[in-house]
Structures are given as C-alpha cells and as structure tokens.
Amino acid sequence: MSDPLEDILKKASEGDLNAFESIYKSTSQFVYNVAFRIVSNREDAEEVTQEVFLNVYHSLKEFRFQSSFKTWVYRIAVNCALNRVKKTSKERSQTVEYDERLNPVATAHAAEAQMEKEHNEKMITWLLQSLNPDQRSCVVLRNMQGLSYQEIADVLKINVNTVRSRLKRAREALMNVKKEAQKNAL
Numbered sequence: 751m752s753d754p755l756e757d758i759l760k761k762a763s764e765g766d767l768n769a770f771e772s773i774y775k776s777t778s779q780f781v782y783n784v785a786f787r788i789v790s791n792r793e794d795a796e797e798v799t800q801e802v803f804l805n806v807y808h809s810l811k812e813f814r815f816q817s818s819f820k821t822w823v824y825r826i827a828v829n830c831a832l833n834r835v836k837k838t839s840k841e842r843s844q845t846v847e848y849d850e851r852l853n854p855v856a857t858a859h860a861a862e863a864q865m866e867k868e869h870n871e872k873m874i875t876w877l878l879q880s881l882n883p884d885q886r887s888c889v890v891l892r893n894m895q896g897l898s899y900q901e902i903a904d905v906l907k908i909n910v911n912t913v914r915s916r917l918k919r920a921r922e923a924l925m926n927v928k929k930e931a932q933k934n935a936l
Contacts, residue, residue: 756815758772758773759773759810759813759815759819762810763810763811763813770807770810773806774803777823778799778803780895781798781799781802781803781823781827782795782796782799783894783895784824784827784828784831784890784891784895785798785799785802785827785830785831785834787878787886787890787894788828788831788832788834788835788878788883788886788887788890789831789834789835789838790875790878790879791838794834794838795831797834798827798830798831798834799827801830801834802823802826802827802830805826805830806823806826809826817904821901821904821905824891824895824897824901824905825904825905825906825907828887828891828905828906831887832883832884832887835883835886836883877924877927878890880923880924880927881920881923881924884916885916885917885919885920885923886920887906888902888906888913888916888917888920889917889920891905891906892913892917899913899914
C-alpha cells in the first residue's frame with residue numbers, strides 16, 4: 751500500500767467525501783487483510799474494516815503527517831483487530847470459518863486447486879490462532895504484510911526489541927505446534 755497524496759488527505763480531512771472515498775478504495779483491501787489475519791474470521795474482519803474507516807474518518811483531522819499515512823492506518827487496523835479478538839475470545843470457540851466458493855461446474859483440476867488453497871488458508875489460520883494476539887499481530891505485519899521491524903514497532907507503539915522478542919517467541923510456538931502435530935500423526 752502506498753501513501754495517498756497529501757492533498758487528498760487534506761481534502762478528506764476537510765470533509766471532501768470523494769477524497770475520502772479515494773482513500774478508502776486505495777486502502778480498504780489491505781486493512782481487511784490485516785484484520786482477517788488477526789481475527790481469523792471473515793465477518794469480524796469486515797466489521798473491523800468498517801470500524802477502522804469510521805476511526806480514520808473521524809480522526810483524519812488529527813493526522814499531522816509525523817508518520818506515514820500507511821503506518822497510521824496500520825496502527826488503527828491492528829488496534830481495532832486486537833480489540834475485536836479480546837472481545838470475541840470470550841464469546842466464541844476457536845472454530846475456523848471460511849467461505850466455500852467452489853463453482854459446482856468447475857473442472858477437476860480447478861476444484862483440486864481450490865481445495866488445496868482452502869486447505870492452506872485453513873492451516874495458516876489455525877497456526878495463527880495458536881499464537882497469542884500480540885505475537886499474531888507481529889507475525890501478520892512482518893510475514894504477511896512485509897513490514898520492517900521498525901515499522902512494526904511504530905505501528906504497535908512498542909520497542910523494536912519487543913518486536914524481535916515477540917517474533918522469536920511466535921516462531922518457537924509455531925515450531926512446538928508443528929512438533930505436536932507430527933507427534934500426534936504417528
């Protein structure tokens with residue numbers, strides 16, 4: 751995601767709905783992806799995305815260009831997603847929900863590819879759910895969104911060493927999950 755032009759941001763902060771729509775169109779997919787990776791649920795990710803853009807709309811006047819717009823939106827998206835995880839973790843079991851979008855007339859090869867894709871997506875979701883929300887957000891921002899350690903620290907408002915520590919612990923936790931799965935398979 752690239753930063754929207756400064757003049758578009760200023761116009762949107764002054765109430766220009768076309769400028770805000772332009773910001774929404776250029777950032778909504780990435781916000782949804784970040785939210786989905788953290789909350790692991792399509793409906794929750796959609797709600798988080800809506801919440802993020804409500805926050806952006808109401809807070810855009812306060813944006814002072816001291817950080818990049820991208821970092822600012824990441825921070826809002828991660829915070830909203832983490833809040834959603836905390837809120838729903840008490841209410842929901844840890845079931846994985848995903849959409850089945852197989853075309854009933856699809857060829858065998860296309861159906862097989864779709865099933866493999868869904869399996870991989872389910873596996874990624876399951877592995878991410880094995881991490882605590884702090885570790886999960888660091889892994890998503892680093893490995894799925896490609897942010898540097900410093901960018902992650904800026905987004906989460908934590909020390910770079912904390913980012914390194916969380917990522918190290920997340921890798922260790924994922925290795926333990928893999929070992930357990932292999933042991934159970936025997």
